[in-house]
Amino acid sequence: MNIAYNFAFFDEGSKREIRRKTLKAIAIPGYQVPFASREMPIGRGWGTGGLQLTLSLIGREDVLKVIDQGSDESVNAVNIKKLVCDTTGVEITDHTSNATIIQSRHRIPEVPLRNNQILVLQVPIPEPLRFYEPSEYETKKLHGEKEYSGAWLMLFEQIMKYGSMTTGADHPVMVHDRYVMAPSPIPRFDNPKMNESEALILLGAGREKKVYAVPPYTKVVSLDFDDYPFQRETFAGKCCRLCGASDVFLDELIDEESKETVYQCNDTSYCLEKLNEDAALEVRV
Amino acid sequence: MKLDSVHDLQTVYRKLVDSTSRPGFISDLVPEADKLDDTVDFSESILLLALTLLDPEVSFKVYSKESHMVSEKISTLTYAKKKDADEADYIFVLKDAEEGSLVEAIQQGKPGTLKDPHVSATIITEVDRLSDDGELLLTGPGIQKSNTVAVGESDSWVEARQFKNTEYPMGIDLLFVDKQHQLLALPRTTRIIKNRVMN
Structure with a gap:
């Protein structure tokens, strides 16, 4: 100190x-x-x-x-x-x-x-x-x-241009x-x-x-519209390549060698904790 | 004064944060208040809050029989400016203030403007005894379902506060301390319903 x-x-x-x-x-x-x-x-x-x-x-x-x-x-x-x-x-x-x-x-x-x-x-x-x-x-x-028309207008313009809210x-x-x-x-x-x-x-x-x-x-x-409801990013069918978690926010990475797209937990301490838990279980078994 | 102006006031602040973000949650200021022994002749918890929040950048007003003495003490220790109730950033209503002082403070306190609702008064009131089991039912942000409290004060302030806070986000925020150095916060977002059994 x-x-x-x-x-x-x-x-x-x-x-x-x-x-x-x-x-x-x-x-x-x-x-x-x-x-x-x-x-x-x-x-x-x-x-x-x-x-x-x-x-x-x-x-x-x-x-x-x-x-x-x-x-x-x-x-x-x-x-x-x-x-x-x-x-x-x-x-x-x-x-x-x-x-x-x-x-x-x-x-x-x-x-x-x-x-x-x-x-x-x-x-x-x-x-x-x-x-x-x-x-x-x-x-x-x-x-x-x-007076928040502007906030909705920004989302509306995204829908007009790209077909969905692109935030x-x-x-x-x-x-x-x-x-x-x-x-x-x-x-x-x-x-x-x-x-x-x-x-x-x-x-x-x-x-x-x-x-x-x-x-x-x-x-x-x-904020959203009745016909364009708010949606979270989805990672359906994907999971972390290290810990296997699937209900978390994943980073999309490109494997340099194989050029394949792989996914990994964005929250590193969560991933590490999960890996350690799994390892501890394995040791016990 | 054995009070540590860095560490003890930090814990007072964190208790203020806890109580303000969870209205109805009563914090205990005894550990800090004990360190102020025999240096003040008014409520230690009032002084603790003054030391935590006041400095030359803000102003205050005191309602008390001894308002002159208390004001002098607070301004000597914090260098905050004394102002009238309608201009003060912090208004202290002590237990020995005249009947109706709290209601007057609520009516007089500045509510901020629609553009700057944060430029509003915080009223700090001393009461006999706070309890988390009472006839006032609280709901609003920071409260999961509802909380109950009793502040041991006549209720006329509840209506005065409700009237003052009608035009949310403008309004005043209330802090209560009691003789046992317990702290309760009622920010402007908290709705109070008098939960009485009818006879």
Whole structure:
């Protein structure tokens, strides 16, 4: 632990500011609360929103897990873990079920979250209406008036052009029947996990200076049309080549040698846990 | 003061997060409040929340018989600005405040605007005893089916709060602490139904 810094890197004033805004965000589900977004030793757009939330929350008793696109070991995840660990000395884990705070980029873990865990998501573009309306002044007004034709129009245009909704990730959701919210670029596969979640979900956008939240047991509905219902990505008939899991989000890979398409769990710690379980069973047998 | 302004206030904040994200869940501030022994002459849990949330960037208002003394103490410790109820970010209603102060605070507190609903007052009230078994039935985000609580206060604030929060997302958020340093949060999304058996 590096004692040259305050516990959890920030000075107490910065933490207090993020904390005040986070509490307002929890009180108004889906509403983007502007916050100061302090300078960080990593670049804006590299997970500073999530990191600031994590640093404002974390205490000595916490166990932290950081994932980046499902992986515990990618550069981004490793560096965020190092920064938090160096300035707090908290325990780090790969096991989703052992963590009290899970910071994630682009995924909600496969292992169902519990009520004593907090999921922190890193958000690049928190404004679901941004592609439709570039002005922040205008989008704030649209949210105030609950005027969300633009969000549906974007989905409608995709259907007109391509025959289906083509949001690969970040499919907009309606939170508590009031705010349309960007769920961060999680795949559509993960959207239903936000609905009536056991765990509190906090979302932070460092570059755009916004924090927002989905409290536990809150209605989160992915936007869709009666004749074009929302659909998750399907992996019917496919399974992970390592652990054999079939009801999870799979990465599509091309085997360099055989040029065959293969599939593998995107959530690496889930895959590893499953492999270890299977291996333990084999040893017992 | 034995209170550690880094670690103890972090645990207070996490309890605030727990209680706010799960309305009806009562958190226990005793471990932190005990560290404030004999340094304050008003509620320790009120002071804990002030230390956790207040600094020069925000303003506050105190309803109490001793409002001058309490305000001075809070502003000395946090450097937060004193303001009138209709402008304050945080409003403290202490147990010894005049009858009807909570209702007045709710009516006066700023509700934010449709564009900026977060620029709204948080009202922190001290009551005799909080309990998770009572006649107020809570539903809304953060609550799986329903929770019940009792705050041991006359109920007129329930209607005042409901009226104030009619135009959601505008509204005020309530925090309650009791003499045993228990903490309850009722954010603006929580619906309260008085669950009384009719005689």
